[in-house]
Amino acid sequence: MSATLECIQGDIAHQPDIDAVVNAANAELRIGGGVAGALHRAAGPGLEEECRPLAPIQPGQAVITGAHRLPNRHVIHCLGPVYGVDEPSDELLAACYRQALRLAEREGIASVAFPAISAGAFGYPAAEAARLALATVIRTLPECPGIERVRFVLFDAASTELHQRTLEALQQG
Structure with a gap:
């Protein structure tokens, strides 16, 4: 995998060095x-x-x-599953990340920032959502050679640490 994968704490609406931000729509x-x-x-x-x-x-x-007044070129909107309602939730959540990356590749987008889709109000357990998201991105990136950087932008320190630990475990595994 030649793309850089990173996890940071921050505001998804303020990622001026990223081409496309993903909306948990x-x-x-x-x-x-x-x-x-x-x-x-x-x-x-x-x-x-x-x-x-x-x-x-x-x-x-x-x-x-388009991104309108955001500092990016595009917004990719993904509808994550409501945990326990939309089934199979794991396949639907993985599809969000896969579809977003494929859209980015098709549109010539080199960098994408994701939030933790479905891990907030949609009730997906945080650790499971992080593992599924990161594993799907790692598996999908080889199909998307134009994507140079994927950033997970997390709202708080606990989510950021969880994603970073999960990423390190997957990269070693």
């Missing part, structure tokens, strides 16, 4: 809480307007838009 691609709220507020009303004709999306699906 809702099915209607509208402003919401968490990541969707932060990205939509920072991007301005143009993002919701551009999203409207693309909605609704299904769990595991990804769509791409």
Whole structure:
């Protein structure tokens, strides 16, 4: 794998050195809480307007838009599964990361920043979500030679440490 994979604590809406940020979207691609709220507020009303004709999306699906007022070129919107509701949740969550990377590759995007999809309000257990996300990215990157950097941007120190430990274990494993 030639791409750099990193985990940082920060704000997904403030990643100026990244080409595309990933939105943990809702099915209607509208402003919401968490990541969707932060990205939509920072991007301005143009993002919701551009999203409207693309909605609704299904769990595991990804769509791409411009970034509007965000410091990036694109936003990739993924609908993660609601844990215990959308099944098979592991396959749907993996599909989010896989589809986002394939969209990025198709669009010539060299760097992508992900949040922890489904690990917040959608109730996915954090350790399981981190392992699935990182393993899927590691497995998918060889199909995406144009992607040079993947960053996981985590909201708090505990999530950042969990993702970093999980990444190190997967890379050694």
